[in-house]
Amino acid sequence: AVKPQGESALLTRRRATLGPHSPTFYDEPLHLISGKGVWLRGSDGVDYLDAYNNVPHVGHCNPVVVKAIAEQAGRLNIHTRYLSVPVVEYAEALLATFAPHLDKVLFTNSGSEANELALRMARQHTGGTGVLVTDYSYHGNTTSLAELTTGLRVKEPFGSHVRALRIPDLDSDSRPEEVVLAEALAEAEAALASLQAAGHGVSALLFDPLFSTEGLLRPPAGYIASLTDLVRSAGGLIIADEVQSGLGRAGSHFWGHELYGIAPELVTMGKPLGNGHPLGGVVTTSDLLDEFGAANLYFNTFAGNPVSAVAGLAVLRETIGRGLQRGAQEVGGYARDLLEKLAARQPLVKSVRGTGLFFGLEFADETGRPATAQTKQIVEAMRCKGVLISKIGPHENVLKIRPPLVFEREHVDLLVDRLAASLEEL
Numbered sequence: 234a235v236k237p238q239g240e241s242a243l244l245t246r247r248r249a250t251l252g253p254h255s256p257t258f259y260d261e262p263l264h265l266i267s268g269k270g271v272w273l274r275g276s277d278g279v280d281y282l283d284a285y286n287n288v289p290h291v292g293h294c295n296p297v298v299v300k301a302i303a304e305q306a307g308r309l310n311i312h313t314r315y316l317s318v319p320v321v322e323y324a325e326a327l328l329a330t331f332a333p334h335l336d337k338v339l340f341t342n343s344g345s346e347a348n349e350l351a352l353r354m355a356r357q358h359t360g361g362t363g364v365l366v367t368d369y370s371y372h373g374n375t376t377s378l379a380e381l382t383t384g385l386r387v388k389e390p391f392g393s394h395v396r397a398l399r400i401p402d403l404d405s406d407s408r409p410e411e412v413v414l415a416e417a418l419a420e421a422e423a424a425l426a427s428l429q430a431a432g433h434g435v436s437a438l439l440f441d442p443l444f445s446t447e448g449l450l451r452p453p454a455g456y457i458a459s460l461t462d463l464v465r466s467a468g469g470l471i472i473a474d475e476v477q478s479g480l481g482r483a484g485s486h487f488w489g490h491e492l493y494g495i496a497p498e499l500v501t502m503g504k505p506l507g508n509g510h511p512l513g514g515v516v517t518t519s520d521l522l523d524e525f526g527a528a529n530l531y532f533n534t535f536a537g538n539p540v541s542a543v544a545g546l547a548v549l550r551e552t553i554g555r556g557l558q559r560g561a562q563e564v565g566g567y568a569r570d571l572l573e574k575l576a577a578r579q580p581l582v583k584s585v586r587g588t589g590l591f592f593g594l595e596f597a598d599e600t601g602r603p604a605t606a607q608t609k610q611i612v613e614a615m616r617c618k619g620v621l622i623s624k625i626g627p628h629e630n631v632l633k634i635r636p637p638l639v640f641e642r643e644h645v646d647l648l649v650d651r652l653a654a655s656l657e658e659l
């Protein structure tokens with residue numbers, strides 16, 4: 234077992250410069266010095282198995298990506314108002330992964346910027362400002378996104394133009410599926426009606442197809458498709474926030490929204506796109522882009538610059554070339570099987586959640602109450618056993634296991650073995 238040593242000098246310097254509120258994981262923050270594939274080396278000399286980070290999508294310090302970035306940085310990097318090949322090549326390759334109606338992309342430097350831009354486009358198209366989000370969600374750190382944040386502590390008041398929907402979850406609701414579905418759709422109709430009544434209109438539904446912050450919820454079949462129909466009938470557009478769910482992670486589908494057979498007008502992306510290089514984007518239709526472009530000179534200094542574009546292209550080629558989406562489905566399925574077996578032996582586990590290479594265990598005590606303290610203990614215990622994971626959900630009682638896509642069966646074995654041991658020790 235690894236004993237955290239506490240990098241107190243570095244932590245002190247960090248707090249002195251970045252301030253005491255800059256968040257870190259773990260009771261004693263982990264100091265990392267290098268990464269390779271699914272492994273992260275700590276300053277304590279320990280190699281930690283990374284079962285948490287989705288940003289290093291094709292593996293930490295992936296050599297193909299590193300080489301592409303280094304070569305392009307040595308050749309040309311420039312803001313985005315000149316012609317250069319990489320951004321066009323990347324746009325073509327990225328758009329080829331989407332349904333035909335989604336044939337335009339605007340690049341950004343982050344997921345927040347992407348959601349901000351998508352909301353702007355939706356407002357301008359619909360003339361409304363009302364937004365539907367899901368309860369306990371997070372979409373970014375700008376002012377207008379803070380106004381619709383329900384999943385993190387923010388000071389901005391919740392927008393009067395925003396309604397948050399409780400997403401029905403069959404893993405925690407034991408009533409018949411059709412009852413759960415009918416209630417949830419009635420709630421959505423009421424929320425839409427209240428936006429109309431207040432004069433906001435409906436610009437968009439903004440949601441994360443895997444409900445990553447919400448705790449990996451499992452809505453009834455047909456819920457998302459019916460919800461998007463309701464939003465469209467009220468005049469709104471659909472924004473799928475694929476910052477966590479996209480780029481093959483969902484396993485069965487390349488983009489998370491495809492799990493539900495829906496066709497959003499806007500898809501936003503971030504985290505994994507550049508394997509750590511800051512890169513995000515909004516994919517949309519030609520009509521929406523034309524409408525937005527006619528009314529606005531939208532300019533973004535860094536987004537899609539030659540270095541960012543080659544990073545994105547290298548990540549995409551690695552993802553597709555190495556069959557990582559199929560891998561996410563296979564390895565994710567293998568992990569789920571092992572976790573189901575573990576769950577059957579462990580009364581603390583209330584449900585096994587997730588899709589593809591994004592899964593979690595939900596913990597509850599004998600009375601069914603969320604086992605928040607135990608979940609934190611497990612996350613800390615796993616770190617001491619050399620495996621990095623985290624926790625999500627309104628009660629922080631769902632483990633968040635979301636490794637780089639190059640995670641393999643042997644890594645799952647190690648993860649589940651350490652998880653079983655951590656649960657035994659509890």
Ligand code: PMP
Nearest residue numbers: 343344345371372373441476503
């Ligand atoms: N959307 C989702 C679903 C996210 O998880 C995040 C980041 N956690 C964001 C948007 C914001 O992305 P960024 O931090 O790159 O601005």
